[in-house]
Amino acid sequence: MKKKVYFILGGYPVVSQSFLYNQITEVIKQDNYDVRIIVLSKKEGSVHPAYERLNEKVIFFSTGRENGVISKVPAAIKAFGKLLFRNPVLLFKALNFFKYGRDAVNGTYMILADQFLDVKPDLLHCHFGTTARVIGDLKDMKAINCKLITSFHGKDITVYPKQYGNAYYTRLFNSSEMFTGNSKYIINKMIDTGCPVSQIVKIPMCLNTSQFHYREHVPPTDTVRILTVGRFVEKKGHQYAIRAVAMLKKTGIKFVYHLIGEGPLLEDSKALAKELNIYEDLVFHGAMMQNEVIKHYQLADIFLLPSVTAADGDTEGQGLVLQEAQAIGLPVLATLHNGFPDSIIDGTTGFLVPERDPESLFNKLMLLASDVDLRNNMGRHGRTFVESHFDSKIIGKELTAVYNKMLQTA
Numbered sequence: 001m002k003k004k005v006y007f008i009l010g011g012y013p014v015v016s017q018s019f020l021y022n023q024i025t026e027v028i029k030q031d032n033y034d035v036r037i038i039v040l041s042k043k044e045g046s047v048h049p050a051y052e053r054l055n056e057k058v059i060f061f062s063t064g065r066e067n068g069v070i071s072k073v074p075a076a077i078k079a080f081g082k083l084l085f086r087n088p089v090l091l092f093k094a095l096n097f098f099k100y101g102r103d104a105v106n107g108t109y110m111i112l113a114d115q116f117l118d119v120k121p122d123l124l125h126c127h128f129g130t131t132a133r134v135i136g137d138l139k140d141m142k143a144i145n146c147k148l149i150t151s152f153h154g155k156d157i158t159v160y161p162k163q164y165g166n167a168y169y170t171r172l173f174n175s176s177e178m179f180t181g182n183s184k185y186i187i188n189k190m191i192d193t194g195c196p197v198s199q200i201v202k203i204p205m206c207l208n209t210s211q212f213h214y215r216e217h218v219p220p221t222d223t224v225r226i227l228t229v230g231r232f233v234e235k236k237g238h239q240y241a242i243r244a245v246a247m248l249k250k251t252g253i254k255f256v257y258h259l260i261g262e263g264p265l266l267e268d269s270k271a272l273a274k275e276l277n278i279y280e281d282l283v284f285h286g287a288m289m290q291n292e293v294i295k296h297y298q299l300a301d302i303f304l305l306p307s308v309t310a311a312d313g314d315t316e317g318q319g320l321v322l323q324e325a326q327a328i329g330l331p332v333l334a335t336l337h338n339g340f341p342d343s344i345i346d347g348t349t350g351f352l353v354p355e356r357d358p359e360s361l362f363n364k365l366m367l368l369a370s371d372v373d374l375r376n377n378m379g380r381h382g383r384t385f386v387e388s389h390f391d392s393k394i395i396g397k398e399l400t401a402v403y404n405k406m407l408q409t410a
Helices: 015-030 049-057 069-086 088-094 108-116 129-140 160-164 166-175 184-193 238-250 266-275 290-299 320-328 358-369 372-389 392-408
Strands: 003-009 033-039 058-060 123-127 147-152 178-181 200-202 224-229 255-260 282-286 302-305 332-335 350-353
Touching: 003 015, 003 129, 015 033, 015 049, 015 392, 033 049, 049 058, 069 088, 069 108, 088 108, 108 129, 123 129, 123 392, 129 147, 129 166, 147 184, 147 392, 160 166, 166 184, 178 184, 178 392, 184 200, 224 238, 224 290, 224 320, 238 255, 238 266, 238 358, 255 290, 266 282, 290 320, 302 320, 302 358, 320 332, 320 372, 332 358, 350 358, 358 372
Parallel strands: 003 033, 003 123, 033 058, 123 147, 147 178, 178 200, 224 255, 224 302, 255 282, 302 332, 332 350
Antiparallel strands: none
16 A cells, blocks of 8 residues: 655645645656645635646645634634544643644644544655644644654745744754755755754755756847846845846847746836836736746746845745756856855856846846857756756655655654
C-alpha cells in the first residue's frame, strides 16, 4: 500500500503559487505515494489549465470563518460536541489558550482538530511557515500524528520573526521533523530564527521547463523590449527600474518597457514615469495568467527585476520569475538581493547589481541593449542553468528522496 503524503496549503487556488503546483504535480507524476492536498482557505478563481488535475486531489478544511465570524459559532459548538465524545483530552488541549493563544480562544483549533482526526496521513508537507505554525500546534496537541516537513519561502521567515520575535516559530521547530528553504539566504534566516540546522535541506522552487520554450535565436530589432513581472509592492523595486530606463532614454536607445502586475504602488509608479517624461515608453499590463506572461517573455529582449529589502523587512526568496525568464532564453538583470545569487550566474546568465542603485541598473541595461550577441549568449547559458538546477523533474526527485528518508524512520 502506498504511503499517504498530504500537502498543506493555506489557500487554493492562488495564481502566484505555480511553483508549489509544479512541485506537487511532479510528486504525483512519480506515483510513489497517495497524494492529497489539504487546503485551509478556499480562494476565488481557478488554477492555470496546466494544473487543473490538482483539483481532484484537493480537500477543503473548514476553519469556521468561510461565511464570516458569526458563522464560526455553530461550527465551534459542533466541533466541541464531537471532540467531547471522541477525544476529550484533545478538546482540553485545543482550548488551552494559555499555550496556544488566539486560535484556541476563537475555536479554530477545535474545528481543525476535529477534521484532522479523520485523516491518517503518513507525512504532511506544509508550505509557508505561517500555515505550518498552525499545523505544528495541532501536532503538538496530538490532533496530528505523523511526520511533518515544513517549507519556508520568503516573507514567512524574513518578516514575521522580525514582527513577533524568534519565539514565533519555537513550537513549529520542535514539532516538524524536517524543513526546506529555497535559497542559502532563506536557510540562513531560518537558522537565525532557531530552526535546527541538522533538519534543514535546500529545495529550490521549480518550474516545468517544457512549458517555457527556449528561443534559439532572437533577431535584433530597432526597439529593445524590456520586461518586468511582479506585483507593485516595495520589495519589487519598480521605482529604481523606472529611473534606470529614464537614463537609458537619454542615450537615444529606443526601447519599450513592459510591466506586468498589479499592487498598491502601481499608481505611484505611473506617476513617477510621467514625472520623468517616459510614460509613453512604458506599458502597464496589469495582472496576467501565466500563459499570457510566457508570451511576453518570448517577445522580450531583457528581463529586469530590481528587488530590494522593504522597510518592514519583506524580501524576495528565490525569485522564480528569474528562472522563468532564463528558461525562455532571456538575459536577466537583477539585484544582489537575498536568494538571487542562487538564481543567476552573475556575468554568465545575467547581471547582479546593488539594491536601490538606478545608475548601476542603467549601466548594465545599456550594455545588454547595445549587444545582441551578449544577450543571446547569456540566454543560452540561462536555459542550461535552469534545466540543470530548477526543473521540476529534478526537484521532484530531490524532494521524494527526503520523503523516503523520513518515512523509513517512521
